[in-house]
Amino acid sequence: MxxxxxxxxxxxxxxxxxxxxxxxxxxxxxxxxxxDKAFADALAVxxxxxxxxxxxxxxxVGIGAPNAxxxxxxxxxxxxxxxxxxxxxARMMRDRxxxxxxxxxxxxxxxxGEWRYGAGQGFDDLLVVTIGTGVGSGFIVNGQLVLGSAGxxxxxxxxxxxxxxxxxxCGRKGCLETYVSIRGMRQTYAELADGLEVLKEEGVKxxxxxxxxxxxxxxxxxxxxxxxxxxxLANAVAITGPRRVVLFGxxxxxxxxLLAPLKKRFNEALLNIYQGRVDITVSAxxxxxxxxxxxxxxxxxx
Amino acid sequence: MxxxxxxxxxxxxxxxxxxxxxxxxxxxxxxxxxxDKAFADALAVxxxxxxxxxxxxxxxVGIGAPNAxxxxxxxxxxxxxxxxxxxxxARMMRDRxxxxxxxxxxxxxxxxGEWRYGAGQGFDDLLVVTIGTGVGSGFIVNGQLVLGSAGxxxxxxxxxxxxxxxxxxCGRKGCLETYVSIRGMRQTYAELADGLEVLKEEGVKxxxxxxxxxxxxxxxxxxxxxxxxxxxLANAVAITGPRRVVLFGxxxxxxxxLLAPLKKRFNEALLNIYQGRVDITVSAxxxxxxxxxxxxxxxxxx
Numbered sequence: 330m331x332x333x334x335x336x337x338x339x340x341x342x343x344x345x346x347x348x349x350x351x352x353x354x355x356x357x358x359x360x361x362x363x364x365d366k367a368f369a370d371a372l373a374v375x376x377x378x379x380x381x382x383x384x385x386x387x388x389x390v391g392i393g394a395p396n397a398x399x400x401x402x403x404x405x406x407x408x409x410x411x412x413x414x415x416x417x418x419a420r421m422m423r424d425r426x427x428x429x430x431x432x433x434x435x436x437x438x439x440x441x442g443e444w445r446y447g448a449g450q451g452f453d454d455l456l457v458v459t460i461g462t463g464v465g466s467g468f469i470v471n472g473q474l475v476l477g478s479a480g481x482x483x484x485x486x487x488x489x490x491x492x493x494x495x496x497x498x499c500g501r502k503g504c505l506e507t508y509v510s511i512r513g514m515r516q517t518y519a520e521l522a523d524g525l526e527v528l529k530e531e532g533v534k535x536x537x538x539x540x541x542x543x544x545x546x547x548x549x550x551x552x553x554x555x556x557x558x559x560x561x562l563a564n565a566v567a568i569t570g571p572r573r574v575v576l577f578g579x580x581x582x583x584x585x586x587l588l589a590p591l592k593k594r595f596n597e598a599l600l601n602i603y604q605g606r607v608d609i610t611v612s613a614x615x616x617x618x619x620x621x622x623x624x625x626x627x628x629x630x631x
Numbered sequence: 632m633x634x635x636x637x638x639x640x641x642x643x644x645x646x647x648x649x650x651x652x653x654x655x656x657x658x659x660x661x662x663x664x665x666x667d668k669a670f671a672d673a674l675a676v677x678x679x680x681x682x683x684x685x686x687x688x689x690x691x692v693g694i695g696a697p698n699a700x701x702x703x704x705x706x707x708x709x710x711x712x713x714x715x716x717x718x719x720x721a722r723m724m725r726d727r728x729x730x731x732x733x734x735x736x737x738x739x740x741x742x743x744g745e746w747r748y749g750a751g752q753g754f755d756d757l758l759v760v761t762i763g764t765g766v767g768s769g770f771i772v773n774g775q776l777v778l779g780s781a782g783x784x785x786x787x788x789x790x791x792x793x794x795x796x797x798x799x800x801c802g803r804k805g806c807l808e809t810y811v812s813i814r815g816m817r818q819t820y821a822e823l824a825d826g827l828e829v830l831k832e833e834g835v836k837x838x839x840x841x842x843x844x845x846x847x848x849x850x851x852x853x854x855x856x857x858x859x860x861x862x863x864l865a866n867a868v869a870i871t872g873p874r875r876v877v878l879f880g881x882x883x884x885x886x887x888x889l890l891a892p893l894k895k896r897f898n899e900a901l902l903n904i905y906q907g908r909v910d911i912t913v914s915a916x917x918x919x920x921x922x923x924x925x926x927x928x929x930x931x932x933x
Contacts, residue, residue, distance in 0.1 A: 331727075342864075344753070376810070405904075421803070452780070453780070454779055455782040466872065468871075470772050470773070470775075470777050470779075470871075471773070471775050471777070472705075473772075473773050475772050475773070475870075475871055475872070476773075476872065477756055477772075477872015477873065478754070478755070478872055478873060478874035478908070478909075479870060479872060479874070479904075479908050480872075481717060481905070482756075482869075482870065482903075483722040483869075483870065483872070484869040484870070485869065485870065485904055487871070487902045488866045488869050489862050489865065489866055489871050489900070490794070492792070492793070492858070499902055499903060500903065501900075501902065502731075548929055550874035556794070557794075560791050560794055562867065563791065564790045564791055565870060566859055567784075567785075567786040567787065567789050567790050568667025568770065568784065568785065568786070568787060568790070568867060568870050568871065569777055569779060569784055569870065569871070570777070570778065570779015570780055570781060570782075570783060570784025570785070571771070571779065571780060594811070598777075598791070598803075600786055600789045600801055600803065601801060601802065602707075602781075602783050602786075603781070603783070606780070606781050607780075630917050
C-alpha cells in the first residue's frame with residue numbers, strides 16, 4: 330500500500346492506495362492548524378488511523394500539492410495555502426511516518442495518476458491537462474514525467490496564447506488559463522452577454538445550462554473556449570509530440586458543448602504532421618479518487 | 632570516427648568527425664541525381680573517398696535532413712528536396728556503408744550537436760533553436776532528445792503565436808516562424824517601412840545594416856522580432872523547463888540588435904518561477920562545422 334495525500338486550499342484528502350484502487354480514505358481541513366508542523370502532525374495521525382482500520386503497512390507516501398517542487402520536496406510559498414513560507418512537507422512526512430515521501434505538483438500528480446491507473450496507461454508520450462479554477466498540466470515524455478531543470482516544468486496554463494491579452498493572476502498577460510479556466514470562461518461570458526444574471530451562480534455549469542437553453546452568449550463562450558484550448562493543446566503537441574491528451578475537470582464533462590467540437594478544432598489546429606495522430610480523451614478515473622490516485626502514483630517514484 | 636551527413640536543399644555536406652571535431656569534409660550537390668538511389672550512391676562514394684584520404688574506419692553514420700523521421704529512418708516527402716516521395720535514407724546508407732545509420736531531423740541534429748559538443752554540454756534540460764529561413768528546434772528533456780510518439784516532436788517554429796495571424800508555409804496561421812525567421816523579419820520590415828529599397832538585398836543583414844544607420848522601420852523590426860521570440864521561448868520554457876536556451880543562425884549574431892534586448896525581454900516574459908533560472912546563449916560551434924557535428928551526434932545514438 331501507498332498513502333496518497335492531496336493538499337487542497339480548504340481540505341486535504343488522505344487515502345490508502347493499492348493496485349490503482351483507493352482502499353480507504355478520509356479528509357482533514359487544510360486551514361485552522363497552529364502551524365505547518367501541526368498540519369503535518371494531523372496528516373500523520375490521519376494516515377495512521379487509516380492504517381489501523383485497514384491493517385497492513387505502507388511502503389511510501391505520495392503528496393500532491395499546489396506550488397510543490399518535486400526536486401526539493403518543498404511547497405514553495407503557495408498563494409492558496411495557509412503558509413506563506415516554504416514548507417518542506419516531504420521531509421516532514423518522512424520524519425513522521427518513517428517511509429520515503431515524494432511531494433509533487435498537483436497537476437503532475439494528476440498526470441502520473443492517469444498514466445499509471447487511468448486513460449494514459451501504456452502511453453510513453455502523454456499530456457494530461459486539468460481544467461478548473463486554473464489550467465494545470467503534466468507531460469510524460471519518453472516514459473518519464475517532465476520536471477525540467479528546476480523541478481517546475483509543465484505549466485501549459487501559463488503559456489501566452491494572446492500577446493498583451495487578459496491579465497493573469499501570475500502577473501503576466503494572455504496566459505491560456507485566463508481564457509480557458511472557470512474564471513476565463515466566466516470572463517468570456519461577461520464580455521459577450523448583455524446581462525450577467527446567468528453568472529449569479531458560481532462555476533461554469535450555469536453557462537453550460539444557459540447554452541443548452543440556446544443563450545447565444547453562452548454558446549459563443551463555449552465556442553471561443555474551444556478555440557483557445559485547441560490552439561493551446563496544438564502548441565503543446567508541437568513541442569512534446571504526445572500520442573494522447575487526457576483532459577480532467579468538471580468543464581470537460583460538457584461533452585456536446587466542449588469535447589465534441591474540441592476534437593474537431595484541435596485536429597484542425599495541429600501541424601499537418603501531427604494530424605490524425607493525437608487523440609483527446611477525458612479522464613477515466615473516478616472524480617473522487619483521481620487526486621488520491623495521482624498522489625499515490627507520486628509515491629511510486631524513485 | 633563517425634561519418635556526418637547534412638542534407639541541404641541544394642548542397643549536402645559529408646564529414647568525418649572524431650571527439651567533436653570535423654577531421655575532413657567534402658560536399659556534393661543534392662540536386663541533379665537520376666534518383667534517390669543515385670544520390671545515396673554519391674553520398675557513399677564521398678564517405679569512402681574521405682575515409683581513403685584520412686585512413687581508418689567509421690563506427691556509424693549520422694544524417695541530418697529536413698522532414699526526417701528518426702523512428703522510421705525516412706525522409707518524409709520533404710518539400711525542399713528533389714524527391715517528392717518517402718526516402719528511407721538510413722537503410723540506404725547502412726546498406727551501402729555496412730555500419731549503423733541514424734537519420735534525424737536537421738533541427739534535432741543541431742540540438743544534439745550543441746548538447747554533445749557545443750554550448751549545451753552538461754545540460755540535461757536544454758532547448759536549441761535555429762533561426763534561418765524558418766525556425767527549427769530540438770528539446771533535450773531528462774537527458775534525452777524529445778522525439779514524441781511519432782518521431783517528429785520539437786516544432787517550436789510552428790507554435791501558434793498569434794491566433795489568425797500571418798499565413799505560414801505549413802498552411803496554418805500565426806506560427807512563430809512567420810514572425811521570427813528571415814522571411815518573417817522581412818515581412819515585418821515591409822509592413823513597417825515607407826519604401827522597400829532596403830529589401831532589395833536578400834536575407835536580414837540588410838535590415839540589420841539599416842537599423843545600425845538609424846532607419847526607424849528597421850529598428851522597429853528588430854524590436855518586434857525580439858518581442859515575438861521572447862514570448863515563443865518563454866512558452867517553450869513553461870512546458871519543458873530547460874536550464875539553458877542555445878540560439879543558432881546568422882540572425883542571432885546581431886548582438887546589440889537582437890541578443891541583448893532578447894535576454895531582457897525573455898526574462899520578463901517568463902513565468903515568475905522560471906525568472907533568473909534560464910539563460911540564453913549563442914551557439915559556440917563554428918558555423919561551417921555545426922551541421923556536420925550535429926549529424927555525427929545523431930550517429931552516436933542507440
